[in-house]
Amino acid sequence: MDRPQSKQILIIADANPENINVLKSMLAPDYDIKVAADGKETIRLALSADTPGLILLSAMMPTADLDEVFRKLKGDKTTKNIPIILLSEPTTEDTAATGFELGAADYITKPFKRSVVSARIRTHLELKRYRDHLENRVIKRVSELHEEIQERRDVEDIYRALVEHARDGIAIIYDFKVRYANPAFCKMIGFSEKELIGAHLKKFISEEEFIRNTKRYSNRLAGINLPRIYKSQVIHADGSTIDVELNVCVVPYGRSLAAFVFVRDIREEEAWKYCI
Known part of the structure; x- marks a missing residue:
């Protein structure tokens, strides 16, 4: 029984x-x-x-x-x-x-x-x-956290792959220095990743553009609503100027905020305007 x-x-x-x-x-x-x-x-x-x-x-x-x-x-x-x-x-x-x-x-x-x-x-x-x-609750929660961590890692891997293989340049700027640059951005301006990481913005933008972009960035951090997409210029390692379109958003970075920047080379687009 x-x-x-x-x-x-x-x-x-x-x-x-x-x-x-x-x-x-x-x-x-x-x-x-x-x-x-x-x-x-x-x-x-x-x-x-x-x-x-x-x-x-x-x-x-x-x-x-x-x-x-x-x-x-x-x-x-x-x-x-x-x-x-x-x-x-x-x-x-x-x-x-x-x-x-x-x-x-x-x-x-x-x-x-x-x-x-x-x-x-x-x-x-x-x-x-x-x-x-x-x-049992702790074990269940730990298991859930492990799954969440793995899911985040999977998403991060996908996100990293998309960023690494993107055709447009992508950079993260914090404290006016480059914290991340994808291969497309490095190729666009002629610097290696090693040369760019930690470099100040003035390494590849003019003083005039630095002042203009710094003002935009400060206003954006202050909560002022500004267009996310605008035209600018960057300087190639060989000294030539490249017309670019910047798409900028503010993202969390550690305990602070940083600029997440998409950089598109628009030289061909600008050249076509003059041809039409």
């Missing part, structure tokens, strides 16, 4: 049949009781497919057995959160301290009182449910 879903599994680990019988009589109506006579059997039951909700473990077991139970169960991800309550004799004063050092959640001394035993078990099962709930 299937075990009722409402009943949680408890392991009573004790070599004393009298203790086991007393505890079973108290707990059997509310819990599915499994019994272990030593540390090895306790570990086997705890690591089985039917994971217990809590373990009542005799503190009178040999020290080696106790150490092994705590080491195995607290070191396994499937059993590390199972609360272990030590069952101790009233004369063993060091039981609590030793048990807490090993990883025990609590201890109960003989003679066992139904009200005390039941209350301790309910408390620790409720704490375990709450801890498991929080842990």
Whole structure:
């Protein structure tokens, strides 16, 4: 017959049949009781497919057995959160301290009182449910964050590919210096990427254009609505002047703002105007 879903599994680990019988009589109506006579059997039951909700473990077991139970169960991800309550004799004063050092959640001394035993078990099962709930939420959220990060990376890879292979020049300008330049922009003005990154705008625009563009940029940062697209000129590495069309927008850059600039070479368009 299937075990009722409402009943949680408890392991009573004790070599004393009298203790086991007393505890079973108290707990059997509310819990599915499994019994272990030593540390090895306790570990086997705890690591089985039917994971217990809590373990009542005799503190009178040999020290080696106790150490092994705590080491195995607290070191396994499937059993590390199972609360272990030590069952101790009233004369063993060091039981609590030793048990807490090993990883025990609590201890109960003989003679066992139904009200005390039941209350301790309910408390620790409720704490375990709450801890498991929080842990599952954290795991779920971490998984979601990993997916979001991967999605962002995928989008960034696509975006980077589009920018790197764009026919128009693209640059990011911050503090009047080039922070990024795509291959098309480097080719357009005859400088290598190494020469452009970190270079001041005056490296490839005239003083007059610098003043004009600086004013536009400052007004745009101040929130003044300006046309995003306008004509300008840049200076090629060989000293020649190139007519360009700039499409500028302000984007977040670290904790500040930067200019994201599309640069289109319009020399042919300008030449056609004179031919018509």
